[in-house]
Amino acid sequence: xxxxxxxxxxxxxxxxxxxxxxxxxxxxxxxxxxxxxxxxxxxxxxxxxxxxxxxxxxxxxxxxxxxxxxxxxxxxxxxxxxxxxxxxxxxxxxxxxxxxxxxxxxxxxxxxxxxxxxxxxxxxxxxxxxxxxxxxxxxxxxxxxxxxxxxxxxxxxxxxxxxxxxxxxxxxxxxxxxxxxxxxxxxxxxxxxxxxxxxxxxxxxxxxxxxxxxxxxxxxxxxxxxxxxxxxxxxxxxxxxxxxxxxxxxxxxxxxxxxxxxxxxxxxxxxxxxxxxxxxxxxxxxxxxxxxxxxxxxxxxxxxxxxxxxxxxxxxxxxxxxxxxxxxxxxxxxxxxxxxxxxxxxxxxxxxxxxxxxxxxxxxxxxxxxxxxxxxxxxxxxxxxxxxxxxxxxxxxxxxxxxxxxxxxxxxxxxxxxxxxxxxxxxxxxxxxxxxxxxxxxxxxxxxxxxxxxxxxxxxxxxxxxxxxxxxxxxxxxxxxxxxxxxxxxxxxxxxxxxxxxxxxxxxxxxxxxxxxxxxxxxxxxxxxxxxxxxxxxxxxxxxxxxxxxxxxxxxxxxxxxxxxxxxxxxxxxxxxxxxxxxxxxxxxxxxxxxxxxxxxxxxxxxxxxxxxxxxxxxxxxxxxxxxxxxxxxxxxxxxxxx
Amino acid sequence: xxxxxxxxxxxxxxxxxxxxxxxxxxxxxxxxxxxxxxxxxxxxxxxxxxxxxxxxxxxxxxxxxxxxxxxxxxxxxxxxxxxxxxxxxxxxxxxxxxxxxxxxxxxxxxxxxxxxxxxxxxxxxxxxxxxxxxxxxxxxxxxxxxx
Numbered sequence: 136x137x138x139x140x141x142x143x144x145x146x147x148x149x150x151x152x153x154x155x156x157x158x159x160x161x162x163x164x165x166x167x168x169x170x171x172x173x174x175x176x177x178x179x180x181x182x183x184x185x186x187x188x189x190x191x192x193x194x195x196x197x198x199x200x201x202x203x204x205x206x207x208x209x210x211x212x213x214x215x216x217x218x219x220x221x222x223x224x225x226x227x228x229x230x231x232x233x234x235x236x237x238x239x240x241x242x243x244x245x246x247x248x249x250x251x252x253x254x255x256x257x258x259x260x261x262x263x264x265x266x267x268x269x270x271x272x273x274x275x276x277x278x279x280x281x282x283x284x285x286x287x288x289x290x291x292x293x294x295x296x297x298x299x300x301x302x303x304x305x306x307x308x309x310x311x312x313x314x315x316x317x318x319x320x321x322x323x324x325x326x327x328x329x330x331x332x333x334x335x336x337x338x339x340x341x342x343x344x345x346x347x348x349x350x351x352x353x354x355x356x357x358x359x360x361x362x363x364x365x366x367x368x369x370x371x372x373x374x375x376x377x378x379x380x381x382x383x384x385x386x387x388x389x390x391x392x393x394x395x396x397x398x399x400x401x402x403x404x405x406x407x408x409x410x411x412x413x414x415x416x417x418x419x420x421x422x423x424x425x426x427x428x429x430x431x432x433x434x435x436x437x438x439x440x441x442x443x444x445x446x447x448x449x450x451x452x453x454x455x456x457x458x459x460x461x462x463x464x465x466x467x468x469x470x471x472x473x474x475x476x477x478x479x480x481x482x483x484x485x486x487x488x489x490x491x492x493x494x495x496x497x498x499x500x501x502x503x504x505x506x507x508x509x510x511x512x513x514x515x516x517x518x519x520x521x522x523x524x525x526x527x528x529x530x531x532x533x534x535x536x537x538x539x540x541x542x543x544x545x546x547x548x549x550x551x552x553x554x555x556x557x558x559x560x561x562x563x564x565x566x567x568x569x570x571x572x573x574x575x576x577x578x579x580x581x582x583x584x585x586x587x588x589x590x591x592x593x594x595x596x597x598x599x600x601x602x603x604x605x606x607x608x609x610x611x612x613x614x615x616x617x618x619x620x621x622x623x624x625x626x627x628x629x630x631x632x633x634x635x636x637x638x639x640x641x642x643x644x645x646x647x648x649x650x651x652x653x654x655x656x657x658x659x660x661x662x663x664x665x666x667x668x669x670x671x672x673x674x675x676x677x678x679x680x681x682x683x684x685x686x687x688x689x690x691x692x693x694x695x696x697x698x699x700x701x702x703x704x705x706x707x708x709x710x711x712x713x714x715x716x717x718x719x720x721x722x723x724x725x726x727x728x729x730x731x732x733x734x735x736x737x738x739x740x741x742x743x744x745x746x747x748x749x750x751x752x753x754x755x756x757x758x759x760x761x762x763x764x765x766x767x768x769x770x771x772x773x774x775x776x777x778x
Numbered sequence: 779x780x781x782x783x784x785x786x787x788x789x790x791x792x793x794x795x796x797x798x799x800x801x802x803x804x805x806x807x808x809x810x811x812x813x814x815x816x817x818x819x820x821x822x823x824x825x826x827x828x829x830x831x832x833x834x835x836x837x838x839x840x841x842x843x844x845x846x847x848x849x850x851x852x853x854x855x856x857x858x859x860x861x862x863x864x865x866x867x868x869x870x871x872x873x874x875x876x877x878x879x880x881x882x883x884x885x886x887x888x889x890x891x892x893x894x895x896x897x898x899x900x901x902x903x904x905x906x907x908x909x910x911x912x913x914x915x916x917x918x919x920x921x922x923x924x925x
Contacts, residue, residue, distance in 0.1 A: 367869070367871075368896075474782075489793070489796055493800040496800055496804065497800070497803070497804055497807070500804050500808070501804075501808070504808060504812075505812075514814070515814065515815030515833075516813060516815065517813045517815065517833060518808065518811060518812055518813075519811060519813060519883075521810070521811040522807045522808060522810070522811035522812075525803070525806070525807040526804055526807040529803075530800070530803075639849045639868060640848065641848055641849060691872065699872075699873065700872035700873055701872050702872050717869060719849070719869035719870070720869065720870055728849050728869055730849075730868070730869045
């Protein structure tokens with residue numbers, strides 16, 4: 136019964152999405168369309184209810200192991216722990232698309248509930264949101280129905296890829312989707328602004344941009360953390376196309392946050408911000424296509440059915456093409472941007488956008504060039520980390536160099552000399568950081584020294600700003616915190632990249648190994664029974680003098696239901712340094728290969744991400760608490776320029 | 779030309795310069811850093827210079843895996859037509875098996891042995907890297923549905 140209920144809910148949801156699309160657009164185009172606008176609002180709520188019902192039904196089927204539903208039979212197993220039964224809902228193509236639509240409906244309901252911006256603007260945003268929801272619901276119902284029945288139902292499910300059975304990865308897709316789809320709200324507002332001809336959209340859409348950006352930041356950090364502890368190679372970012380697919384929307388979303396601020400506060404970059412909102416969601420769609428269609432070979436590629444790839448491609452073409460056509464048609468009718476001085480915060484934000492877009496272009500080409508080349512003449516190539524070190528890294532470095540200036544320049548007209556002078560202490564901190572790195576740590580590398588100087592520059596500037604703004608409301612510290620987070624992450628990246636030490640040895644029980652400052656003793660391997668796996672668990676003692684300080688237990692797991700092997704690493708962290716241990720091959724006679732890494736500062740990578748997200752949350756909190764325009768102490772021109 | 783137009787022109791010129799600089803960096807970066815995917819037959823047919831990094835994909839030949847001193851592993855990668863010996867010092871992925879698909883990154887040494895810096899195996903038993911499937915198809919060793 137539950138399957139049919141879910142199916143029915145999806146059909147109702149599709150009908151409501153269509154109603155919402157039509158009434159929303161009508162309400163936007165007709166100044167007198169009050170009924171249409173109300174209909175759009177209530178259908179947004181209805182959409183959430185029905186998509187939620189469908190999602191709940193699927194979750195119920197997963198939790199209850201209802202193997203008569205194909206998605207459950209293919210991706211679940213009775214022995215799986217409850218949390219992975221639930222995360223299995225989105226650990227497959229059909230369920231993950233349903234999650235996508237659920238998040239879309241959630242944002243639509245938020246747009247309808249908050250009613251930010253003018254009535255017609257909100258209505259138009261709901262209309263576009265409805266179109267998107269309808270398109271994705273059609274996609275689900277026709278190519279990826281999660282409620283497809285199996286008759287006869289199998290006795291047991293096929294299980295879930297063990298790599299996905301992990302708490303970090305259980306949370307990673309919902310987080311990332313909240314980000315991807317959050318950009319749809321900015322997209323819808325932008326399209327509505329073009330339709331209605333309203334300029335206040337940037338302020339109306341800002342909370343959604345912020346939520347999307349926070350979620351993307353957390354999602355990327357979670358994914359990178361998972362890759363670090365799960366994949367056993369000690370790295371945190373591999374420039375894999377799948378990772379790039381999430382990084383590109385983040386770069387654009389970051390550019391959008393900055394550009395929209397200028398649009399909102401001083402009226403600059405009106406059309407440009409619209410274009411960024413369209414580009415951000417377009418890259419989310421392209422990312423989804425790349426990741427889900429099976430074009431890329433990875434753990435994420437659920438769908439290898441060509442009709443699905445084709446459908447998503449048509450959907451992308453319609454969304455991007457439609458939005459760009461609307462842009463070309465309506466953008467010239469909008470008021471031109473406000474003028475600003477060459478030295479001003481607007482210029483700083485413009486440079487921010489130029490660098491972020493350039494960085495995004497590098498990632499875009501590096502990701503798509505191999506695919507294009509393969510499609511054109513069948514040549515198989517791959518573009519690895521050295522390409523990004525040569526292109527992305529210097530561009531991003533240049534961007535970071537400019538970050539501290541932005542908040543110190545006034546809107547319309549800034550004082551570069553004063554900004555520069557106020558940054559002297561940060562420059563001092565940068566010099567100290569560079570010298571400290573050169574004096575204390577070996578090996579000395581130019582990249583690490585530069586990175587630490589940069590981190591000192593960013594964090595120092597943030598501290599200065601915090602001191603200056605003492606007593607201001609919490610949201611005034613949002614940007615400061617986000618910028619400091621960049622410095623923290625940079626230190627983590629530089630530390631692990633430059634100073635990681637590695638040891639690889641074959642040990643018998645009782646033998647010792649050393650890695651970096653640590654001495655380890657291998658105490659043999661025991662066979663353990665997990666809830667749905669069998670593990671070889673290595674017992675490794677971290678020695679402190681003659682005593683055992685702590686035990687590390689890396690495992691090699693075998694999942695019989697899935698017929699798969701997986702390594703589970705053990706990490707001992709001091710907060711500033713990780714000792715990372717992976718169990719390798721059984722070499723016979725009780726001898727095993729052990730791989731150990733010491734990664735200095737590794738935890739800072741994700742701590743920095745958290746600090747950035749926290750910055751975003753502060754800003755969001757300020758926005759939702761006080762919808763009135765924010766007054767910044769350093770910029771008296773704001774009040775004049777705002778609308 | 780008034781002041782506003784002049785500013786616009788300067789702005790457009792700056793943007794154009796920045797754009798071309800980025801394009802230049804990208805093209806240069808791609809030229810320096812692309813790695814080709816080759817099957818053992820490709821390696822045998824084309825002269826690949828020693829030390830040039832590429833990705834080698836195929837099946838791990840049955841009975842070819844030998845452990846050397848420490849964490850050294852020797853194995854052979856085959857696509858049915860040609861076979862290339864490979865050396866690796868490191869921990870093999872959990873899904874590395876004789877007779878199964880593998881993709882390795884590395885370069886040839888002077889003796890025609892592939893020295894791998896990284897070895898990837900497939901993600902699960904249903905999955906085979908598409909490059910390997912294609913290499914096997916080209917050498918005529920691919921059986922549809924045989925996996």
